[in-house]
Amino acid sequence: MSANASYTHGHHASVLSSHQWRTVENSAAYLIEHLRPGLTVLDVGCGPGTITGGLARRVAPGRVTAVDSAAIVLDEARRTAEGVENIEFAVADVHALDFPDATFDVVHAHQVLQHVADPVRALREMRRVAKPGGIVAVRDADFGTMVWYPDPPGMDSWLPIYYKVARGNGGEPDAGRRLVSWARDAGFTDVTASASSWCYSTPAEREWWSESWGGRLLRSSVADKAVDGGHATRDDLQRIYEGWKAWAAADDGWYAVTHGEIICRR
Numbered sequence: 001m002s003a004n005a006s007y008t009h010g011h012h013a014s015v016l017s018s019h020q021w022r023t024v025e026n027s028a029a030y031l032i033e034h035l036r037p038g039l040t041v042l043d044v045g046c047g048p049g050t051i052t053g054g055l056a057r058r059v060a061p062g063r064v065t066a067v068d069s070a071a072i073v074l075d076e077a078r079r080t081a082e083g084v085e086n087i088e089f090a091v092a093d094v095h096a097l098d099f100p101d102a103t104f105d106v107v108h109a110h111q112v113l114q115h116v117a118d119p120v121r122a123l124r125e126m127r128r129v130a131k132p133g134g135i136v137a138v139r140d141a142d143f144g145t146m147v148w149y150p151d152p153p154g155m156d157s158w159l160p161i162y163y164k165v166a167r168g169n170g171g172e173p174d175a176g177r178r179l180v181s182w183a184r185d186a187g188f189t190d191v192t193a194s195a196s197s198w199c200y201s202t203p204a205e206r207e208w209w210s211e212s213w214g215g216r217l218l219r220s221s222v223a224d225k226a227v228d229g230g231h232a233t234r235d236d237l238q239r240i241y242e243g244w245k246a247w248a249a250a251d252d253g254w255y256a257v258t259h260g261e262i263i264c265r266r
């Protein structure tokens, strides 16, 4: 299996709090025009499943199959989906999907390809299980486009450490800019690309985002991998956390990140 040994971020509460904020509207708007009742959808790397739920509402009575390589996060996703009739969950690795060819109308992955060992192979698999005439839809952040203000001491050093941790685990944080290239390498010839951003600036957004990222760098498996890999000490991570909290406390705090998006016609 060529999947990464483990998902870089793990599924600590600090990590899940950012995933659980996500909806189809704020994280898959580029896909909305392609959704309609009756379609079948595969949501790859569904995490805690908040986007999955939105997809299910938009395609009902069509069915959504949601898969993730981590069984533990699927428990959370099942709780999120309680009462929703048209979702089913399974553990699966995107590099080797256990579905026949041409099964789904829409195959979707949000913030997944940046973490996998072989994004081109993953896209080939997603293409294989999409029906002819169906689509593969992918959105990933591009960490090189992350900008923020102000930049308090401590916070300035989180990104270089994150790059080392993510790449050390076989991922690619600058995935957004590479999606078109990966899709072409996977055999797609009809690829429509777009970009969209997230921006956080209100006091509530700053508090939540700083706790998610500052907390992740302090307590999640990102922190353990940073220390184990020799990229940072626990004291460095504590300083980074304090930097994030100083950013959140700044009345003029602002943060943005651009994402790459692709719609690939099968």
Ligand SMILES: C[S@@+](CC[C@H](N)C(=O)[O-])C[C@H]1O[C@@H](n2cnc3c(N)ncnc32)[C@H](O)[C@@H]1O
Pocket (backbone or CB within 6 Å): 003, 004, 007, 019, 020, 022, 044, 045, 046, 047, 048, 049, 050, 051, 067, 068, 069, 070, 073, 092, 093, 094, 095, 109, 110, 111, 112, 115, 116
């Ligand atoms: C950043 S989270 C995104 C979750 C969800 N799509 C969202 O945006 O809220 C990435 C998810 O991909 C899963 N993942 C990582 N590698 C995978 C693989 N090889 N196959 C399937 N899922 C994978 C992780 O377990 C994690 O839940």
